[in-house]
Amino acid sequence: MDQTTMMLFTIGFVLLSTGVRSQRPEIVNEILPEVKPVGGIGRLNCTVVNLSLRMQVVWNFPSRHMVISENKDIQVLNKKIDGRWKYEVIRTENLLRTTFKLVISHLTEEDSGTYNCYVKMETVDYEYWPIKKGQLTVQVPPTIRPGSTSTVVEVEKGEDVNLTCSATGIPSPNITWTRADGGTLPTGGALSRGHILHLPNINENDRGIYRCVADNNVAPPAEHKAQVLVFFKPSARPVETSVGQAENKLFDATVACIVSGHPKPDLQWSMKTNQGIQTINDDEKHLIHKKISEMLKDGEWWYSLTILNVQANDYTDYICTASNIYGQSQAEIELFSTIECQGALCPSLGTLNMATCTRPLTWTMLLTVIGLLRLIMLWR
């Protein structure tokens, strides 16, 4: 080998090695955002070209101050659950490209955020290291935040109220308000969007249950109910304005009224007599009941008064009076005399009082026919 050839080789070698040294690695392709549900597996690809031996590809998670991996080595506490590591880096090579795939399993809400992939180069200032960001979104179904959500709200008529419904979830849930009974909202329409439901100038018809639903398309949606109680003067109405019953046969009669009001009204039954209005107590002659009924709206109560063994002097007007600190309201029900027993509790077929009951004719006819048939049988 002569000197010229030696020099050419040397120059060539120097050129080649400086060339190699000046080759800059680069992260090619964007790191595609990953969206996965809680408990799932997230994968982020970092693909590097012109990688040399003295460089490390690093994944970190700045929001939790974590350097997760260097090349294939996991740098954080790593646990294997159900046969899967929490963190894993899978390295694959394809021509000049090397991919470091970060695999995060058993996803929780805390895994959501931005991950960085960078190429650590010992001889280069870190500011010049190639870096790219990858977004991992862990979907979390909505949950209502109880502390900042209205549950029971008491208001005076004419006041303004804001019902709030606060929910967490990823992505951030959309919140809608409706009335639990399907009715129209005081602001019009059946549905209101947004976490605040504004109820201006409240009146007693606005009382009731309001429902908020938080939904972010990650099942299941969360639901919450808020009750609005409006202070108002009671109102009383009869269930039936008049009730009939036959006298002197141990039959009972029941009169009833439905009352509303807030605070919950006190109820007093009374009756008109020749001596004026007389209050009625629960005694051997009168039974007073509060009843549950599906007919009732929120903040309504059903009260009944049963007059036992109706006698001539029981035929009069009965009055229910509902009162609270805002005032009172009355409803009147008339008890009138009938010839036959009225109501579901009338004595049934075969008892002495059968003839006085509401539909004696058909039964009598039926019995007659049966009797005749028996007679015919006997004759044979």
Ligand SMILES: *[C@@H]1O[C@H](CO)[C@@H](O)[C@H](O)[C@H]1NC(C)=O
């Ligand atoms: C990551 O890269 C591998 C090949 O290296 C490919 O099969 C896979 O689809 C990529 N995944 C994502 C989420 O980009």
Ligand SMILES: *[C@@H]1O[C@H](CO)[C@@H](O)[C@H](O)[C@H]1NC(C)=O
């Ligand atoms: C990688 O290095 C080669 C030379 O070896 C160069 O031609 C190419 O431009 C480099 N690629 C990138 C993306 O820098």
Ligand SMILES: *[C@@H]1O[C@H](CO)[C@@H](O)[C@H](O)[C@H]1NC(C)=O
């Ligand atoms: C209710 O919210 C509205 C805005 O949505 C605000 O203007 C109003 O002051 C709030 N009212 C109350 C009673 O907080």
Ligand SMILES: *[C@@H]1O[C@H](CO)[C@@H](O)[C@H](O)[C@H]1NC(C)=O
């Ligand atoms: C919230 O509602 C808007 C409009 O209906 C919709 O485009 C968006 O996807 C919803 N967001 C979620 C998280 O469901």
